Amino acid sequence: MVSKVLKKMEVLRGFIQIPAESESELIGNTPLPCFTMLNSNPARLDKYGRLWSPYLKNRFSIGTVVELNKTENGYHVAPSESKQEGSISEMRQQKEVMLVSPSLESQTTVYWKVLEGDCLEYLNEGSVKNVHLTFFDPPYRQRKYYRFFDDAQPAWRYWGWLKENLHKVYDATVDGGAIYFMQREKNAEQVSKVLRRTGWKFQNLIAWKKKTSAVPCNSRFSKQYQIIAYATKGDKPRVFNKLRVDLPPLPEHKYERENGVYLTDVWDDIRELTSGYFAGDEAIRDSKGNRVHTQQSPVALLLRIILSSTLPGDTVLDPLAGTGTTLVVAYQLERNSIGIEIDPNYVEIIRRRLGFPRPSDDVSRYYDYYRFTPNLREIWKPKRVITEQRRLL
Numbered sequence: 001m002v003s004k005v006l007k008k009m010e011v012l013r014g015f016i017q018i019p020a021e022s023e024s025e026l027i028g029n030t031p032l033p034c035f036t037m038l039n040s041n042p043a044r045l046d047k048y049g050r051l052w053s054p055y056l057k058n059r060f061s062i063g064t065v066v067e068l069n070k071t072e073n074g075y076h077v078a079p080s081e082s083k084q085e086g087s088i089s090e091m092r093q094q095k096e097v098m099l100v101s102p103s104l105e106s107q108t109t110v111y112w113k114v115l116e117g118d119c120l121e122y123l124n125e126g127s128v129k130n131v132h133l134t135f136f137d138p139p140y141r142q143r144k145y146y147r148f149f150d151d152a153q154p155a156w157r158y159w160g161w162l163k164e165n166l167h168k169v170y171d172a173t174v175d176g177g178a179i180y181f182m183q184r185e186k187n188a189e190q191v192s193k194v195l196r197r198t199g200w201k202f203q204n205l206i207a208w209k210k211k212t213s214a215v216p217c218n219s220r221f222s223k224q225y226q227i228i229a230y231a232t233k234g235d236k237p238r239v240f241n242k243l244r245v246d247l248p249p250l251p252e253h254k255y256e257r258e259n260g261v262y263l264t265d266v267w268d269d270i271r272e273l274t275s276g277y278f279a280g281d282e283a284i285r286d287s288k289g290n291r292v293h294t295q296q297s298p299v300a301l302l303l304r305i306i307l308s309s310t311l312p313g314d315t316v317l318d319p320l321a322g323t324g325t326t327l328v329v330a331y332q333l334e335r336n337s338i339g340i341e342i343d344p345n346y347v348e349i350i351r352r353r354l355g356f357p358r359p360s361d362d363v364s365r366y367y368d369y370y371r372f373t374p375n376l377r378e379i380w381k382p383k384r385v386i387t388e389q390r391r392l393l
């Protein structure tokens with residue numbers, strides 16, 4: 001354990017300079033810079049031994065004596081008990097950053113958990129439970145390159161793996177909880193079968209119509225949509241918020257809609273993050289401008305799913321988290337989230353994305369579009385959490 005007094009710049013900019021004499025204790029042989037965690041929040045240790053985290057910004061008063069410890073997952077910082085002033089400040093600040101669910105009388109801290117490894121192993125362990133909603137977006141077995149997944153495996157093995165996962169997610173879900181299972185449209189039959197066999201009650205087959213991309217075919221119509229099967233544990237959903245959207249009027253419509261329209265099972269108003277120009281700012285790119293994950297889901301898609309099937313304070317699971325879109329949106333909507341991802345590179349991206357929010361991930365820009373939803377204020381208290389546009393890599 002190392003004690004130190006926080007200086008003005010540390011407090012204002014959100015870092016702790018690890019004292020040179022404590023480097024061997026707190027950093028050891030870790031190559032710098034690196035990403036880490038601080039009090040369960042994403043953090044970064046730079047090459048000068050400064051531990052950065054948005055969590056630290058203005059958290060303690062200038063001059064507070066803090067104690068910094070190395071933990072299993074990163075670091076833990078707390079005001080030294082001998083300095084009462086710091087403790088009070090810490091308590092006050094913690095209250096301020098607490099996200100309180102409007103649906104619950106008790107105060108609830110919203111958390112995210114990023115688990116690195118095989119989703120089935122975590123699900124088998126049984127520590128993931130009381131899930132209210134799962135977003136299930138597996139690789140599609142279409143020979144794409146994944147570092148830790150064979151996307152060219154035989155169909156029987158692939159569907160067997162999906163079945164096992166869906167079964168375990170079902171066990172981890174509360175009664176009435178929901179799942180949204182993304183797949184290619186040609187697999188609609190298997191999707192329905194595997195959901196039924198694992199206990200899920202099918203509710204809708206949503207067609208997510210792409211804005212710009214279509215896969216050309218010579219012997220049949222080109223493909224322009226993807227399916228999302230929505231199913232529940234039990235016949236009735238525990239939560240289903242009927243969302244209304246402000247669709248722009250079509251030329252053939254006789255009247256303007258003064259009150260928006262209810263959503264149907266065809267979603268043609270969410271733009272995919274295709275390659276090239278249209279992917280825009282939201283797609284996470286490396287230093288050469290290439291997208292780091294070709295299957296990154298748009299935040300607008302997760303916004304719709306989470307808003308439809310959860311309440312603030314609920315828990316959302318993404319067992320195949322990729323770039324962490326689900327967690328990024330869940331946090332802004334004051335839902336807890338658990339993401340599991342097998343590729344450590346993506347895990348690092350998720351942590352950075354959560355720790356250093358980008359304007360392109362900010363869902364509050366869609367609030368107006370949903371303003372006709374009757375209970376919108378109960379299910380979504382928008383807050384701008386995004387500061388400045390940054391490259392994640």
Ligand SMILES: C[S@@+](CC[C@H](N)C(=O)[O-])C[C@H]1O[C@@H](n2cnc3c(N)ncnc32)[C@H](O)[C@@H]1O
Nearest residue numbers: 118119138149295296297320322323325341342
């Ligand atoms: C289609 S992508 C999900 C993309 C995600 N929706 C997003 O917004 O970025 C599927 C992800 O599952 C991960 N994956 C594959 N096998 C896994 C496993 N056994 N356990 C956990 N993650 C796995 C892949 O590395 C990949 O990132």
